[in-house]
Amino acid sequence: MTRDLPAPAVSAQRMHAITEETTQIVDMVLEYARRRILSDDTPLDKPFTPSELRRLAGRTISDEGMGARRALALFENVLAPSCITTEHPQYLSFIPSAPSKAATAFDLIVSATAVYGGSWLEGSGAVYAENDVLAWLAHEFGLPETAGGVFVQGGTIGNLSALVAARDHADRLRREAGRARPERWVVVASSEAHSSIASAARVMDIDVVVVRAGDDGVMRADGVRDALREHGDAVIAVVVTGGSTNFGIVDDLAGVAALKDERDFWLHVDGAYGLAAALTEIARPRFAGLERADSLIVDPHKWLFTPFDSCALLYRDPEIARLAHTQHAEYLDALTDSSEWNPSDYSVQLTRRARGLPLWFSLATFGAQAYRDAITASIELAHAAADEIRAREHVRLVRDPQLSVVVFERIGWEHGDYAHWSNRLLDDQHAFVVPSSHAGRPNARFAIVNPRTTVDDLIGILDTMV
């Protein structure tokens, strides 16, 4: 007996069935993606105002839909050009992105295969591959073989997750010792630590004890020792920045790690931007002591050539993180009752995209040496830019670069001069270099992670500052 389905049940299939319409849509989208990934002359582009976008794009959502052809044309012709091309070789602001072609292309597959990356039960193969990358990173960084973790959305979530695990651990140690909770938990971090540490502290309702960095931007062991002495075991963690975002400067990691010989504390290394440099021969010595970290993060979407968004979060002892983060709910019993590795148990998120896979594919494809070479090239380029700045009279370095961030001043310029210059660079589609500041003084900053950026690009920008 057949049953006539009511009309809504038939049209309910429209988006999901394999038809001429859906096939065309998939072809169109893949063709666009292919073109975009393989183009090396996508302009820098620039933001439009809300009213410009309202005028050009109008209301895009209706009951009937506009059809894929129009929607895609709208994206290609209006929406995409109003997004700055973050992988452009002359995008030098904030921390740019520079995904490898392989990583970007593979990101499409992460969607196409509908992998659920939260549990072993559902995504064992993907979790295996992600964990292979994490094990490689742990080995490179000198962590024990038992280290493990998860790829999360970004450094902010990575830092928060690590600090939540650290507090859980501190809390347990206190309870086991029969001691009450301190009035306030604290985290110790440098005055140059990333804003996400303060953000995590607000979310966790704990305090940040700020250790003043030296004039060179480095947080040293003495200041940390004082903070540990003053706050004792109210300290859940000491955060060492492995490549500050503003300057690319690495704290005295070896000195701080050595304090563990005097008293025990949780050492977290925030290497969201800079820890990639620990994979290179020239920068590895700056990260001495890394092997003593209890947790660390590094963002593949920053300097490991992966599309947004991805942060590798590693714990020395993942069991501590699992106890802190595992969510318990009846519908999850099949997962929480298992002894398998469930990535969601190691951070403050449950459902997760297997966001380590693009890095896995690219790294598996090209091998680690290609990564070391590409990262080394950015460091060398930053030092070449610094030499170029030293050789010019109208500019000067604010600090000597360590990794791949170069901060400099145009002598005699005020805030307004930098803003005007920066706007002009973008208007001319020459470069994207936003003004920055240090200690109340305006400056300019190159953040270099793109192997396609050349020294001539940087010289060309410096030439516009005369």
Ligand SMILES: *Cc1c(COP(=O)(O)O)cnc(C)c1O
């Ligand atoms: C970028 C950055 C973060 C934050 O990472 P997101 O991925 O942007 O959330 C944290 N710490 C440092 C040192 C960073 O450079």
